[in-house]
Amino acid sequence: MGEYPWDSLLRDIGEWVGGSKGMVLGMAQGSSYGSSLNWNHDPQELDRYNSHYNKLDPRLPFSRKTALHSCQLGQQYVRNEDIADTEYFDAISLRGNVCDSVHGIIADDTEIGRHAISIQRGFEEDFFERSHARQLQALLMPLEQAVRDSIRVARVSGDMAPAERLLYALIDPGLNLQCFDRPELAAQDWRDYGFSIEGRRFVPDNQRHAGVLERAVRLGISGHASNLRIGRLEISISAVPAPLGWAGDNCAFLSVCLPDSKNRTATELFALAHDFSDREQAILGELLGGAPMRDAASQLGMGYETLRWHVKNMCHKSGYARREAMVLAALTGEIST
Incomplete structure (x- = not known):
């Protein structure tokens, strides 16, 4: 967070919440958590957790259902007595001296994945209380931006592999871009996604979207983040992370997340x-x-009733009585009715 080292930050958060150890956990879509940062844990115990016990974690299914920026106590997920006879409890809880935890969801989106923080206590300490969860919850929103900036800088600098479906760039109020090290993405044909890159300029097909983006860039320069959808793209515009401050004062940080290729293939084949x-x-x-239908109409630059008329025709062509059934068929690859 700024010049605050992550290990020191985790320690100070843990002590403030009342724990004696802790970790930051990351999860790619559909996978299990892995510990990327720890405080007061034996490295060998963490290696054991990351090796495969993270997949056996009995609290994992409950953590996956915890809402963004929410906190829960570990004993509310699963009580120790309910898992005391398991291999996981012996290998991780007892050997690692982890009796209880307070667990908060920092981030959960396509760009950076799901990240959580877990502050823990040993068996010689008391269980956490709800007041400790409220303390940690108050920090989750600022932590999200700090984690996001850290991951963005690591990807841009090459310390972390770039995500396959992400384009990072600096953008000014005129929508001029300075792309980072993904020239193959910047040079590709974007027209299927509702915009183009002409020279170095980001040009939405819909002029109303251009005005919205210009406003979002100005907000980003002033320190306010905006998350938008244009067509099938997820777009985030925010302040430039501090380590990229060489970019100057008149630009914001742009993240464009491409849609999953599986959805695109399903769309093309069903169509x-x-x-x-x-x-x-x-x-x-x-x-x-x-x-939602109204959002789709806005993204496509058409009226809601016009969209309804199109969808009715699409259902008729594909042989489905309801929109939901047609969408489910397209997602699952069902092309016969």
């Missing part, structure tokens, strides 16, 4: 099977991305 027009295929892409 081909049912003779959808290009417009109908674009609508299907929005619906597969989970956009």
Whole structure:
């Protein structure tokens, strides 16, 4: 957080909450947590946890359901007595001297994945109380931006492998870009996604979107983050992380997350099977991305009633009585009715 070293920050948070050890955990989509930063843990015990016991963690299913920026006590997830006879309790809880924890969700999105913080106590200490969870919860939002900035800087600098579906750039109020080390992404044809890059300029197909982006960039320069969806893209505009301050004062940090290629393939195949027009295929892409009807209409630059008319035609072409059934069929690859 700024010049605050992460290990010192974790220690100070842990002591403030009332713990004696702790860790920051990261999870890619659909996987298990792994410890990326720790305080007061034996490195060998952490290696054991990361090797495979993280997949056996009995509290993992409950943590996955915990909402962003929320906290829970470990004993509310699963009580120690309910897992006392398990291999996990012996190998991790007893050998690592972890009796209780307070667990908070820092971040959970496509760009950086799911991250959590766990502050813990040993068996010689009392259990945590709800007041400790409230203390930790108050820190989760600022921690999210700190984690996000740290990951972005690591990816830009090459200390961390870049994510496959991410484009990072600096952007000024004129929507001019200074892309980082992903020239293959900056040079590709973006028109299917609702914008193009002309020279160094980010040009949305919809002029209203251009005005929104310009405003978001100005907000980002002033320190306020904006998260937007344009077509099938997830776009984040925020302040430039401090280590990239050489960029100057008149730009913000842009993150563009491309849609999952599996959804794109499903859209194209389903549209081909049912003779959808290009417009109908674009609508299907929005619906597969989970956009509500009114949001989809706005993203596509059409009226809500116009979108409803298109969707009705698409259902007729594909043989489904309801929109939800058609979207489910496209997601699962069902092309016969």
